[in-house]
Amino acid sequence: MTIDILLFRTTLLAYALATGLALADILWRRPALGRHGRVLLWSGFGLHSLSMISRYLTTGFPPLSSLHESLSFFAWAIIGTFLLFHLRYRLAVLGAFVAPLALVLMIFGSAVSTATTAPPPPLQSWWLPVHVVLAFLGDAVFALAAVAGCLYLLQERMLKKKKVSSLFYRLPSLQVLDNLNYRCLTIGFPLMTLGIITGAIWADRAWGAYWSWDPKETWALITWFLYAALLHGRLAVGWRGRKAAVLAIIGFVLLLFTFLGVNLLLSGLHSYSALGTY
Amino acid sequence: MNFLVLGLSYKTAPVELRERLNFASDDPGSVLRAMTDLPGMTEAMILSTCNRVEVYAASKDIPLGCARLQRYMAAYHGLDENQVKPHLYVHCGRDAIHHLFRVASSLDSMILGEPQILGQLKEAYNQAESSCTAGPVFNRLMPKAFAAAKRVRNETAIAQHAVSVSYAAVELARKIFGELTDKNVMIVGAGKMCELAARHLTGQQVGEVLVTNRTLARAQALAEQFDGRAVPFAEFPLYLSRADIVLTSTAAGGLLVTRAQLEEVIRQRKNRPMFLIDIAVPRNIDPDANQIDNVYLYDIDDLNGVIETNLRERRKAAKKAEDIIEQEIDRFYSWLRSLEATPMIVALRQQVEEIRRSETEKTLHGLRHLDAGDRRAVEALTRSIVNKLLHSPLSVLKRAGDDITGEIYLEAVRRLFDLNPDPQKSGTDAVEEGADTKQDSIS
Structure with missing residues (x-):
């Protein structure tokens, strides 16, 4: 086992433990466990970063091309985004929902081939890491928006049904969750837009065309329109609350489909099999 | 440990007796000193609240100490000893410590987990200290009782979540809005019930407070009390779109706000959420309004349901608290x-x-x-x-x-x-x- 895979496995373990502790925190009201869980999440994030660095040093190109590497980077970005938002807004409870998401991506990532293969020569360019990093950072921020959306719907339902519980009291207020939705949108949307633009530039270098309507490009564009509509609705029409939460969740489902579904179900230029590693 | 407690509470004595035995005298020091002057008595402390009157004491001879103390209590309040005796409970040694820890942790309170009792106990102890009737027994025991109470409060949900209508309303408002600092409150009607809820809401540093009532003078009086502005009753629907929180309690007012009206208000507010608290019976706001997106309507039964759930949680927490108290007593020993x-x-x-x-x-x-x-x-x-x-x-x-x-x-x-x-x-x-x-x- 190479060092980066060892680090990856350790990270997975740290995320799994952190998930357990965060869930124990909200289910049985044990804030001390939650704090330990966040320490583990930080350490896992550190190990995860080391894992990617060591993979970069051994192969000599950014670890962003195989399916394993993409899943790993996506999980890293989600955890990193959550930790940053937590530092700023103190949203401990979100950890119990974000950590499992990252954990699932990590488990998926360890189930697929972890072999390293250099991307084919036409794709070897600095535009690749820039495009991929921007796209995934945007996805990670939208993941957080979707988690906030789920919590919003959960809490809204409890408020409407007038059913309180200990979980109800642990959730952040509707206002805080709605603000989070808005903030994620204003950060994630520019990242996603830049991701698509850099992707187009890279496509021009690699294949000689900015846009070739392969399934991934099409779905990314659909997703982009949905977020654009949400942002417009929020800013101009006064969409908020439930509607914004639902759209953030739909948006994230589309994102996941663009990321994974397109590769697994449809074939095109972006599929990892084209890169020969999946 | 020659520690004892003797007293009565809402569980054993009617309010008529409790108020007669209340030690709210001008000079508690002299009462305490009179108690420690009783034969065998070395330390004394009085906890006198509206729900209980208890004397905590250290004595070299427990049976004698109890007998004298009880005679003294009756005599001090001009009552016959036999009148008081059936309502008294006496604990000594470990049982007395157990009782003290439970009282401090609010497990023996009428409203489980209410926070005042700990303060009252601390005050009683301070009084005993300043009257020089606290000695080595109290000085060892009381800090441990306070620590046990603190642990119970921190480690269980005993004191969490509102168990009164007015606090429940504030708590729900926080679940919707987070901070209430810039939220406007509108108070429709001026019933007694409403006043209490309004006082709690406006005590949270809210934004503008609007008050309306059928009689403008009453509205003005209330507005003054809550540092708000009175609005003529006929015009209050026009102001609804400015209010984030609306509290209605117009008795015999019937339906004042319809669903259609609120749908229009929400549109004007660009979907900013509204929290409507309707504690009037019959209700003032159309119950169907709860189905509008971003409108949260609670009537008095809904609030009572929330309180009932919270109380159930407190009772569950009390079981855990009893374990903590046993641990703390073992630790003390x-x-x-x-x-x-x-x-x-x-x-x-x-x-x-x-x-x-x-x-x-x-x-x-x-x-x-x-x-x-x-x-x-x-x-x-x-x-x-x-x-x-x-x-x-x-x-x-x-x-x-x-x-x-x-x-x-x-x-x-x-x-x-x-x-x-x-x-x-x-x-x-x-x-x-x-x-x-x-x-x-x-x-």
């Missing part, structure tokens, strides 16, 4: 024992060192041919023998404090070495007797 182990260790060391010194001196006196270096070597030898011998028994004694069997070792050492760390007894006797025993065992 082991701490007490450790206090007794320390003087024992000191006494044992002193005794043995005394023997060593005198015996070495005696021997060295007969060995005059030894030079200074040899004498030092003999001294060192005896010292190291003593230290080696004492090492294991002393470490057992040091641990004895946290062990349930610790007392056995303390008692064994006391008897084996005939030690009595009580300063009243002369130390020299013990040393001499100890010396004899030692010689016996050697010969």
Whole structure:
């Protein structure tokens, strides 16, 4: 086992433990466990970063091309985004929902081939890491928006049904969750837009065309329109609350489909099999 | 521990009796001192609230102390002892400590987990301290009771979440809006019930407060009270779109706000959420309004349902709290024992060192041919023998404090070495007797 895979496995373990502790925190009201869980999440994030660095040093190109590497980077970005938002807004409870998401991506990532293969020569360019990093950072921020959306719907339902519980009291207020939705949108949307633009530039270098309507490009564009509509609705029409939460969740489902579904179900230029590693 | 509690509470006595026994006198110090002047009584403290009247005391003779205390209480309030007696409960020793810890943690309160009782207990203790009727028993016990209460509060949900209509309304508002600082409140109607809820809401540093009532004068009076603005009753629907929180309680007002009206209001507010609290019966707001997106409508039954759930959570938490209290009492006792182990260790060391010194001196006196270096070597030898011998028994004694069997070792050492760390007894006797025993065992 190479060092980066060892680090990856350790990270997975740290995320799994952190998930357990965060869930124990909200289910049985044990804030001390939650704090330990966040320490583990930080350490896992550190190990995860080391894992990617060591993979970069051994192969000599950014670890962003195989399916394993993409899943790993996506999980890293989600955890990193959550930790940053937590530092700023103190949203401990979100950890119990974000950590499992990252954990699932990590488990998926360890189930697929972890072999390293250099991307084919036409794709070897600095535009690749820039495009991929921007796209995934945007996805990670939208993941957080979707988690906030789920919590919003959960809490809204409890408020409407007038059913309180200990979980109800642990959730952040509707206002805080709605603000989070808005903030994620204003950060994630520019990242996603830049991701698509850099992707187009890279496509021009690699294949000689900015846009070739392969399934991934099409779905990314659909997703982009949905977020654009949400942002417009929020800013101009006064969409908020439930509607914004639902759209953030739909948006994230589309994102996941663009990321994974397109590769697994449809074939095109972006599929990892084209890169020969999946 | 010669600690006792004697008193009555809402569980054992009707309010008529409780208020007659209330010690709200101008000079609690003299009452406390009169209590400690009773025969055998060494310390006294009075906890007198609207739900309970209790005297905590330390006494050398518990049965006598209780009898005198109870007579004193009745006499002080001009009552016959037999009138009071059936309502009194008396606990002593561990039971009294248990009672004190439960009271401090609000487990014995009428409203489970209410926070005032701890403050009242602290005040009672301060009063006893300043009246010089608190001594070593209270000074050891009370801080532990406060610590137990703090632990219960931190580790259980006993004091969490509102159990009154007005607090529940504030808590729900926080679940919707987070901070209430810039939220406008509108109060429609001016019933008694409404006033309390309004006071809690407006006590949260909210934004603008609008008050309306059928009689404008009443609205103005209320507006003044809440630092708000009065609005004519006929015009209040026009102001609805400005209000984030609306509290209605117009008795016999019937339906004042319809669903269609609120749909329009929400549109004007660009979907900013609204929290409507309708505590009027019959209701003032169309119940269907709850189905509008971003409108949260709670009537009095809904609020009571929330309170009922919260109370259930508190009762669940109380079970865990009882366990914590048992732990804390055990901890208290082991701490007490450790206090007794320390003087024992000191006494044992002193005794043995005394023997060593005198015996070495005696021997060295007969060995005059030894030079200074040899004498030092003999001294060192005896010292190291003593230290080696004492090492294991002393470490057992040091641990004895946290062990349930610790007392056995303390008692064994006391008897084996005939030690009595009580300063009243002369130390020299013990040393001499100890010396004899030692010689016996050697010969």
